[in-house]
Amino acid sequence: MARVTTAVLKEKKQKGEKITMLTAYDYATAMLLEQAGIDVALVGDSVGNVVLGFENTLAVTMDDMVHHTKAVVRGVKNTMVVADMPFLSYHVSIPDSVRNAGRLIQEGGAQAVKLEGGQERVEVIKAILDAEIPVMGHIGLTPQSVHQFGGFKVQGRDLETAKRLIEDAKALERAGVFSIVLEGVPAALAKRITGEITVPTIGIGAGPDCDGQVLVINDMLGLTQGHVPKFVKKFANLHPQMLEAVKAYIDEVNAGTFPAEEHCYSINEEIIEKLY
Ligand code: KIV
Numbered sequence: 676m677a678r679v680t681t682a683v684l685k686e687k688k689q690k691g692e693k694i695t696m697l698t699a700y701d702y703a704t705a706m707l708l709e710q711a712g713i714d715v716a717l718v719g720d721s722v723g724n725v726v727l728g729f730e731n732t733l734a735v736t737m738d739d740m741v742h743h744t745k746a747v748v749r750g751v752k753n754t755m756v757v758a759d760m761p762f763l764s765y766h767v768s769i770p771d772s773v774r775n776a777g778r779l780i781q782e783g784g785a786q787a788v789k790l791e792g793g794q795e796r797v798e799v800i801k802a803i804l805d806a807e808i809p810v811m812g813h814i815g816l817t818p819q820s821v822h823q824f825g826g827f828k829v830q831g832r833d834l835e836t837a838k839r840l841i842e843d844a845k846a847l848e849r850a851g852v853f854s855i856v857l858e859g860v861p862a863a864l865a866k867r868i869t870g871e872i873t874v875p876t877i878g879i880g881a882g883p884d885c886d887g888q889v890l891v892i893n894d895m896l897g898l899t900q901g902h903v904p905k906f907v908k909k910f911a912n913l914h915p916q917m918l919e920a921v922k923a924y925i926d927e928v929n930a931g932t933f934p935a936e937e938h939c940y941s942i943n944e945e946i947i948e949k950l951y
Pocket of ligand 1: 722856
């Protein structure tokens with residue numbers, strides 16, 4: 676199998692084949708995704724909530740993203756790696772934005788970057804593309820805008836915001852993005868957007884008619900404790916299993932039943948005797 680590229684994703688849309696994407700933040704998970712045959716590993720800034728324990732993604736830095744991108748890149752061979760540009764890394768100035776995108780490619784080893792926003796991001800996207808860096812767009816419920824939105828709310832539910840999302844998608848397409856994440860958007864609107872643009876859409880909470888789907892890996896494996904959004908399907912329920920395993924370890928260490936003989940290294944008894 677060859678490396679998944681932006682051309683492969685475009686071809687998938689043309690052929691009506693679905694694109695699969697999951698987040699990954701570390702080497703072990705990246706290897707798992709590669710073995711399973713996923714198309715794209717997204718080093719999401721959701722690393723902030725999922726791995727680093729922040730309330731939202733706003734505290735994630737460029738250094739955090741480079742660190743986790745490097746780990747993911749080491750775990751894959753054919754999977755495409757897309758790295759998120761964190762909050763403020765593409766908002767301050769165009770030269771800074773290009774340099775930051777470049778770090779994710781040059782230091783991190785990703786093949787592309789993702790950034791949030793619609794028409795207001797066209798200029799910065801064009802500058803990053805000018806540096807030969809492929810860009811994935813992200814519109815709808817963009818988590819870096821949580822304070823602007825006043826919470827994590829489905830976007831595009833009234834006529835004005837629905838029209839705006841269609842215009843955003845078209846503006847990103849014209850700017851040259853290779854794909855667009857649609858997050859927290861009504862399914863019928865996501866279908867409409869997907870039908871109106873030639874670049875693939877990848878949905879999360881955006882219904883079945885996007886060209887692909889993405890989920891946060893911890894959510895879909897059942898590792899996330901507490902509330903998960905309505906759009907998450909748990910394809911496994913690993914948290915209770917991991918909890919039981921850790922409890923069993925504690926019990927066995929306390930009881931002295933672990934480690935057992937099969938977990939121990941042997942030495943000639945005479946050597947032990949000569950120690951005294
Ligand atoms: O950071 C992330 O995990 C994302 C996905 C939710 C698309 O951007």
